[in-house]
Amino acid sequence: MDSKVLLDLKNVNKVFGNNHVLKNINLQIERGKFITFLGPSGCGKTTLLRSIAGFYSVDEGEVWIDGKLVNDLPPYKRGTPMVFQEYALFPHMTVFDNIAYGLDIKKTPEAEVQQRVEGAMAQVKLTGLEERYPHEMSGGQQQRVAMARALVMNSPIILLDEPLSNLDAKLREEVRVELRTIQQDLGLTVIYVTHDQLEALSMSDQIVVFNKGAIDQYGTPHEIYYEPRTQYVADFIGTTNFTEAIVVHSEGGKVTVRYGQVGDTITIASDEKFVDGEEVLLSVRPESLRLNQPEFGEFNVTGIIKSSMFLGEKERYFLVDEVGKEWIVDAYDIGQKTFEGIVPMNATADKVHIIKKVN
Numbered sequence: 001m002d003s004k005v006l007l008d009l010k011n012v013n014k015v016f017g018n019n020h021v022l023k024n025i026n027l028q029i030e031r032g033k034f035i036t037f038l039g040p041s042g043c044g045k046t047t048l049l050r051s052i053a054g055f056y057s058v059d060e061g062e063v064w065i066d067g068k069l070v071n072d073l074p075p076y077k078r079g080t081p082m083v084f085q086e087y088a089l090f091p092h093m094t095v096f097d098n099i100a101y102g103l104d105i106k107k108t109p110e111a112e113v114q115q116r117v118e119g120a121m122a123q124v125k126l127t128g129l130e131e132r133y134p135h136e137m138s139g140g141q142q143q144r145v146a147m148a149r150a151l152v153m154n155s156p157i158i159l160l161d162e163p164l165s166n167l168d169a170k171l172r173e174e175v176r177v178e179l180r181t182i183q184q185d186l187g188l189t190v191i192y193v194t195h196d197q198l199e200a201l202s203m204s205d206q207i208v209v210f211n212k213g214a215i216d217q218y219g220t221p222h223e224i225y226y227e228p229r230t231q232y233v234a235d236f237i238g239t240t241n242f243t244e245a246i247v248v249h250s251e252g253g254k255v256t257v258r259y260g261q262v263g264d265t266i267t268i269a270s271d272e273k274f275v276d277g278e279e280v281l282l283s284v285r286p287e288s289l290r291l292n293q294p295e296f297g298e299f300n301v302t303g304i305i306k307s308s309m310f311l312g313e314k315e316r317y318f319l320v321d322e323v324g325k326e327w328i329v330d331a332y333d334i335g336q337k338t339f340e341g342i343v344p345m346n347a348t349a350d351k352v353h354i355i356k357k358v359n
């Protein structure tokens with residue numbers, strides 16, 4: 001086994017009654033990475049996390065942690081602590097006691113508990129706050145206590161299940177940065193569950209996108225965003241425009257497609273195999289489109305601006321093309337200028353992604 005691989009899931013299946021919740025999950029996670037399980041509610045993220053931690057046994061398949069098959073081991077023997085929503089700190093215990101809890105259960109000698117808790121507190125920069133109670137700490141500090149509680153056990157993997165979901169937007173952003181910094185500084189392997197796309201994109205080394213109990217894509221944030229493998233992934237991550245196209249020619253990683261009413265063609269790079277005549281989808285991100293800049297990109301669409309919306313850092317335009325299809329175009333740096341009412345309007349894109357259709 002490759003020693004870089006810390007967690008290896010082989011053909012994992014989990015069924016609740018007649019609900020097939022995890023379908024043939026195959027996944028390898030490398031040491032020292034921040035991995036995010038991303039998907040809408042009910043797609044199986046938590047079930048997989050709990051199956052890794054040992055709270056659920058899998059119905060089929062194998063769970064390997066650090067080269068060891070752990071299918072039959074209970075949670076405390078797997079050493080993969082989970083941090084839940086609200087961090088599950090004990091409100092009546094001091095920070096020190098909260099962090100020491102797992103060691104106390106294992107009847108660790110007192111001197112060792114003292115030393116390890118102090119070490120973990122120093123790692124997450126909480127030294128000096130030993131005697132505080134959770135309600136006397138900020139949300140970010142509580143998150144760090146929860147991390148220290150996992151660190152003190154010398155765990156190979158830390159599992160976090162939507163740990164920021166109860167924080168307000170501003171604090172969430174702060175704690176995100178903090179969590180990522182701790183993970184990188186200490187070289188931890190973290191699996192993080194969220195349904196928040198921005199959170200996944202901004203924190204992760206790799207993202208696993210779940211679709212109804214199966215993995216649709218496993219890749220870096222950039223790959224997931226710019227090279228979504230399926231329509232589902234493209235749609236779930238951020239906002240995009242889809243349009244139908246037909247493959248005219250495909251050779252050497254370059255695919256030429258025909259699209260739109262006029263039958264324009266464009267050549268797009270892709271690792272996937274396509275055949276001539278194949279029906280495909282094109283995905284064009286709103287920020288890849290530029291209004292009234294014909295030289296900007298090869299892909300183009302013409303229509304009428306129906307409405308616009310001010311979103312702070314950008315203005316979002318809704319353009320309706322000749323066949324009544326609506327396109328979202330995001331324009332940055334335009335100040336007070338507005339394109340509303342100008343007809344016809346042309347938008348061009350420099351980045352277009354091609355996606356296989358699933359039948």
Ligand SMILES: Nc1ncnc2c1ncn2[C@@H]1O[C@H](COP(=O)(O)OP(=O)(O)OP(=O)(O)O)[C@@H](O)[C@H]1O
Nearest residue numbers: 016019021039040041042043044045046047048195
């Ligand atoms: N203990 C259980 N018994 C029966 N069904 C369960 C159990 N746990 C989860 N499920 C079902 O399995 C499916 C996946 O749930 P899971 O919690 O893994 O999804 P999720 O992607 O984590 O969603 P969320 O973000 O809402 O937690 C759901 O249909 C859920 O109802």
